[in-house]
Amino acid sequence: MARKVRKKLGEILIEQGAVTDDAITEASAAAAESGKRLGEALVDGGFATEVQIGEALATQQGCEFVDINSADGSNLVDMTLIDPDVVQKFGVLPLLPGGSGKLRIMVPDATDLEAIAMLEFRLPEDFEIVVGVPAHMADFISGDGGANLNQGTTATSVDVTLDKSVDQSVDSSIDASIDQDASDSRIVRLANEMIIEAVRGRASDIHLEPREDRVVLRYRIDGVCHVRQEFPKRNQQALLARLKLMAGVNIAEKRVPQDGRIKLPIDGEQIDFRVSTCPAYHGESVVLRVLRPDSVRIGLENIGFESDNLDVFNKVIRRPNGIFLVTGPTGSGKTTTLYSALNVLNQPNRKIITAEDPVEYNFNGINQVQVKEGIGLTFPIILKAMLRQAPNVILVGEIRDREVGDIAIQAALTGHLVFSTLHTNDAPSAITRLVDMGIKPFLVASSIQAIMAQRLIRVLCKDCKEIDESPDAKILRLVNISDEEVQAGSIHRAVGCAKCNGSGYRGRMAIFELMVMNSEIRELAFERASISAIRQAAIRGGMRSLLGDGKVKILRGVTTPDEVARFAQIEGFDPTEIGAA
Numbered sequence: 363m364a365r366k367v368r369k370k371l372g373e374i375l376i377e378q379g380a381v382t383d384d385a386i387t388e389a390s391a392a393a394a395e396s397g398k399r400l401g402e403a404l405v406d407g408g409f410a411t412e413v414q415i416g417e418a419l420a421t422q423q424g425c426e427f428v429d430i431n432s433a434d435g436s437n438l439v440d441m442t443l444i445d446p447d448v449v450q451k452f453g454v455l456p457l458l459p460g461g462s463g464k465l466r467i468m469v470p471d472a473t474d475l476e477a478i479a480m481l482e483f484r485l486p487e488d489f490e491i492v493v494g495v496p497a498h499m500a501d502f503i504s505g506d507g508g509a510n511l512n513q514g515t516t517a518t519s520v521d522v523t524l525d526k527s528v529d530q531s532v533d534s535s536i537d538a539s540i541d542q543d544a545s546d547s548r549i550v551r552l553a554n555e556m557i558i559e560a561v562r563g564r565a566s567d568i569h570l571e572p573r574e575d576r577v578v579l580r581y582r583i584d585g586v587c588h589v590r591q592e593f594p595k596r597n598q599q600a601l602l603a604r605l606k607l608m609a610g611v612n613i614a615e616k617r618v619p620q621d622g623r624i625k626l627p628i629d630g631e632q633i634d635f636r637v638s639t640c641p642a643y644h645g646e647s648v649v650l651r652v653l654r655p656d657s658v659r660i661g662l663e664n665i666g667f668e669s670d671n672l673d674v675f676n677k678v679i680r681r682p683n684g685i686f687l688v689t690g691p692t693g694s695g696k697t698t699t700l701y702s703a704l705n706v707l708n709q710p711n712r713k714i715i716t717a718e719d720p721v722e723y724n725f726n727g728i729n730q731v732q733v734k735e736g737i738g739l740t741f742p743i744i745l746k747a748m749l750r751q752a753p754n755v756i757l758v759g760e761i762r763d764r765e766v767g768d769i770a771i772q773a774a775l776t777g778h779l780v781f782s783t784l785h786t787n788d789a790p791s792a793i794t795r796l797v798d799m800g801i802k803p804f805l806v807a808s809s810i811q812a813i814m815a816q817r818l819i820r821v822l823c824k825d826c827k828e829i830d831e832s833p834d835a836k837i838l839r840l841v842n843i844s845d846e847e848v849q850a851g852s853i854h855r856a857v858g859c860a861k862c863n864g865s866g867y868r869g870r871m872a873i874f875e876l877m878v879m880n881s882e883i884r885e886l887a888f889e890r891a892s893i894s895a896i897r898q899a900a901i902r903g904g905m906r907s908l909l910g911d912g913k914v915k916i917l918r919g920v921t922t923p924d925e926v927a928r929f930a931q932i933e934g935f936d937p938t939e940i941g942a943a
Contacts, residue, residue: 371415374422375404380418381410385410388409389404389407412495413495416495419472426460426492429498430495431498438457438466439456439457439502443457443465444456444465444485452477452481453496454467454469455467455499464487464488464489466490467481467492468499469493470496471496479548480548480555549604550604553605557624557626560581561633561652562628564869565581565583566652566693568581568635570601570647570648570649572595572598572602572644572647577594577598578592584868585693599645602639606622608624609623609624611637611639618641622639623635624650633653634653634655635651636650655723662676662703662706665698665872667872667874668874668906671876674878678812678878683778685781685782685809686810688700688781689791689792694816694818695817695870697722697723699814699872700757704755707755713753713755714729714753714755714756714757715753715755715756716728716756717741717759718730719759741762742765745758745773749776755779755781757780760782761796767796768801770782771801771806774810784796787815788815789814789875789905792815803887803888807879807884810879812879815875815908816874816908817873817929818872819928820865820925821869822868823857826856826857826862827866828855828857829852829854834923837924839932841912841932842913843913852917853916853922874911876905878903878904880899883896909932912930
């Protein structure tokens with residue numbers, strides 16, 4: 363099929379009767395000499411008005427034209443429809459929706475496809491392009507028409523905070539001149555916009571996932587992934603290469619996974635990003651984990667501890683020796699909990715050393731060692747060296763095998779307090795997991811002080827949550843809440859508002875299962891008892907299960923039964939059953 367040929371601007375103006383052939387000829391010669399566009403030359407020569415040129419350009423691009431200097435046109439402008447920094451950065455104006463019901467965006471140049479692509483990324487909804495007179499738009503934005511813009515935001519717009527500083531903030535191993543040469547490209551701006559939007563939107567992860575015919579951008583916010591944008595397939599290689607360049611990894615290597623880091627100043631705060639690339643069927647998938655330094659300094663009280671668990675936790679982490687384990691799946695907040703404990707213990711009279719893979723947060727006063735398998739700097743090597751450094755507190759990123767477990771236990775038995783993580787579903791399972799690794803049961807029983815399992819649940823938005831007058835009976839049974847508890851407590855439900863982006867939740871906190879070792883549990887561990895026997899002994903010793911901790915938060919109106927049921931459910935109940943609680 364033959365492609366439709368657009369008419370030239372001069373042809374459209376002649377057809378509209380705005381100019382003559384002679385005017386086009388004279389203006390074309392002036393434009394060639396001055397380097398201006400034909401429309402500008404026609405206006406400068408007095409052959410046509412700016413409005414006539416704007417109408418002709420709109421016809422050429424198949425767009426609507428609006429004259430904002432007219433009474434009707436100025437009434438269409440509504441500055442509250444989009445963010446003020448978008449108006450300032452791109453020089454555009456938001457107009458009230460037309461017949462299609464879509465938002466209309468007036469642009470100074472409808473042929474600037476790069477700027478329009480960036481607008482598609484920044485704006486949360488579909489919009490139509492409207493053509494205006496650039497000079498009229500600039501006067502409107504800088505004059506009274508734009509008086510309600512938040513001028514303070516321009517100082518922290520993406521161009522200022524990122525484009526001018528990204529070259530100095532990436533890894534020192536990267537040649538900054540490469541970034542400087544590309545600093546004006548659309549891909550650089552797109553990558554920067556993506557990162558800063560994710561940080562401002564409280565995202566914990568940025569997922570860039572190539573598909574067969576497109577590239578999907580998703581943000582994980584409060585533990586739930588949301589599709590943010592889909593990019594054309596043609597942008598895939600350039601965007602992935604840009605992110606890999608910023609992360610300091612080999613941009614030519616596409617066959618094996620790679621890990622890197624990015625550090626960028628965003629809104630006056632240094633934000634670290636842990637970058638992971640993984641080859642997939644349709645191209646490399648890239649994930650950026652957002653590491654906020656303030657997330658591990660929020661205080662133990664704000665993590666989600668109930669008062670009784672917090673008292674026990676504070677006593678355990680101040681013991682002179684032994685092992686304290688935190689268990690749970692990836693993304694359950696184990697690292698945040700351990701760092702929060704270290705932040706409490708980080709005093710001049712204590713020496714703290716950590717072995718991590720990777721080091722996620724930097725702490726003053728703590729000696730942090732990064733595992734580097736490629737040069738033989740493994741967990742066992744680091745741990746053996748640690749013991750010769752005379753530390754008081756040791757943090758091992760994860761007990762992955764018997765060798766690391768044996769060294770950690772020996773450190774605990776020789777007078778050190780050891781923190782570490784383990785991947786198990788609950789606290790009692792950690793004991794059998796260590797025994798299954800090959801660690802002797804009597805060493806497990808004698809060295810462990812406490813084991814804590816945790817999950818992260820979403821917290822109800824304080825601005826829109828409301829009491830649930832008729833909670834789902836099946837969900838209540840699933841989280842073991844009785845009618846009496848419903849009447850005594852306060853069951854709330856998620857509603858959704860502008861502050862929580864319609865989700866009904868804002869932020870997360872942890873639910874815990876804290877098992878402190880006592881003589882009965884140690885005896886069961888020594889005898890290789892079953893998980894159920896250890897669990898029963900722990901409950902008799904005062905342990906509250908994940909489900910029990912979740913119930914407390916439900917009845918206090920902190921979260922919903924649905925949210926707790928995602929991670930902890932009563933055994934023996936089929937949620938498909940029909941019946942009252």
